[in-house]
């Protein structure tokens with residue numbers, strides 16, 4: 001029996017698992033994005049908002065989206081207790097980025113971390129890519145498929161190298177498409193090693 005990562009699944013997950021803080025921002029994001037000049041950012045599948053808050057604290061104007069209203073409620077509460085105007089720099093939006101896409105708006109940075117959409121990851125990648133402004137950055141982190149846990153669905157895993165082939169070379173410069181290991185801890189940790197699939201690409205036009 002595998003999990004079905006639909007809206008009901010995520011709403012239930014956030015209602016059931018209580019947390020008092022959003023955890024640390026994803027270290028791959030911190031490593032890759034710290035060097036970028038802040039502008040507008042779209043964080044897809046933001047969960048409890050750790051990455052959105054980190055981006056906002058670095059000067060980005062963030063649109064943070066999630067399929068689950070229960071995740072956004074929590075993220076908003078986490079942000080409200082932060083200083084330095086972080087909450088004012090984040091707009092929280094409920095949206096299904098597999099189906100609807102991000103609309104007409106284009107962003108300097110579009111990012112997603114461990115979003116397990118229903119359906120193939122390529123469908124969501126197309127929506128993410130379409131939301132990147134010319135000159136902007138697409139940054140996606142997922143769990144690598146070679147470390148798939150027995151009972152979890154295939155959609156939860158993605159290889160950056162495979163996703164990179166979806167990006168037309170005349171429109172995209174792939175900067176990073178690789179697998180990276182890191183010790184699990186805190187945010188997603190179970191005392192083991194995590195294998196992150198990391199895709200970073202720059203939109204040429």
Ligand SMILES: C[S@@+](CC[C@H](N)C(=O)[O-])C[C@H]1O[C@@H](n2cnc3c(N)ncnc32)[C@H](O)[C@@H]1O
Nearest residue numbers: 010045046047066067068096097098113115117
């Ligand atoms: C494993 S959690 C990761 C949360 C956060 N990005 C992080 O790294 O901690 C996956 C998140 O993606 C959201 N999600 C799943 N499918 C989605 C979709 N189609 N559109 C937008 N968000 C989605 C879920 O509600 C959940 O918050």
